[in-house]
């Protein structure tokens with residue numbers, strides 16, 4: 001194969017019907033990054049980076065087949081770019097057998113932070129547990145030390161709630177109860193009412209969130225005595241859509257949703273700063289939008305492909321791989337070695353790439369790109385509250401520096417933060 005070309009493999013979730021099909025926006029974003037890498041004179045000097053990719057449909061079996069196809073067909077791939085969690089779990093566990101470093105742009109499952117099972121796995125997408133230090137920080141800020149958890153029985157939510165429970169315990173916050181449900185939350189919500197839960201963290205996908213909200217209305221677990229934490233990456237207006245999936249009206253859903261808090265990982269660099277690839281996040285957004293319009297998406301008509309939110313993570317994943325290969329090639333040339341001696345049985349070069357990935361630290365279009373020891377993305381979180389039926393940003397939190405930047409825009413139905421329990425007159 002052409003000596004001047006370096007190849008990486010890509011496995012994108014694009015055309016499936018289950019899980020996350022974020023490859024629809026993330027594959028185009030990755031191609032933009034590839035073009036920028038190959039335009040940059042200081043990166044991989046004299047070489048062109050090439051991405052050989054296919055669609056996993058976010059199906060683990062198909063993802064494995066795509067990986068084997070990439071590895072058993074020339075040209076040799078130096079690294080793998082992965083997408084959704086359930087495929088990354090398969091790829092991430094097998095990759096070490098071929099001495100391949102895997103970088104995922106779309107995996108949120110906490111299980112992937114296990115260096116024993118996934119020794120060569122990195123992700124520019126933060127783990128879902130990134131929300132938990134923020135949730136605990138808010139509980140401390142508003143004096144809530146008696147909280148409940150309501151979760152859908154899905155691996156990602158089970159492991160996130162276990163992590164949350166531990167972090168609450170570490171801070172002396174009592175987990176009053178942990179209720180879970182498969183698809184019908186009515187019993188679980190009734191149990192929350194029975195136990196007089198006032199502060200509840202909800203962990204479920206958006207289809208279940210609508211059913212939960214209707215149960216919240218029916219059980220009157222909303223208003224001045226209750227606060228709910230929902231996940232922040234549901235689409236705006238989620239609570240007024242798909243009304244046929246429950247028996248509440250739009251008005252009732254609005255009442256139940258008023259004042260709830262959300263947390264989400266920051267995925268778009270908010271500042272207009274220059275990034276390592278020589279563009280700002282705004283310029284990246286403009287280029288991506290143009291590219292998606294050329295692919296037939298009606299962006300101007302607000303029709304976005306799945307994964308648009310995570311597109312910066314895919315761009316920065318490609319950039320981090322190019323930088324890691326660049327650092328590795330410099331290291332190898334000091335030892336009079338070449339990247340071309342990489343083979344799937346050459347652990348030494350894989351270790352160099354691993355060390356380079358571990359040392360990643362650059363300003364990307366998704367914000368600062370750096371990884372924890374477990375390979376997970378270090379990220380800020382954004383805190384919003386639903387005020388007058390629209391989401392208002394009320395703060396940001398950086399779990400690394402424990403820095404809460406608060407905007408003081410929060411509003412409470414009862415004029416002050418709800419209590420986490422009933423105050424008995426005699427205790428006053």
Ligand SMILES: CC1(C)CO[C@@H](CC(=O)O)CN1
Pocket residue numbers: 020022083084085086106107108109233310
């Ligand atoms: C924030 C979200 C929607 C969480 O799931 C990720 C997909 C996955 O973890 O499989 C994509 N990003």
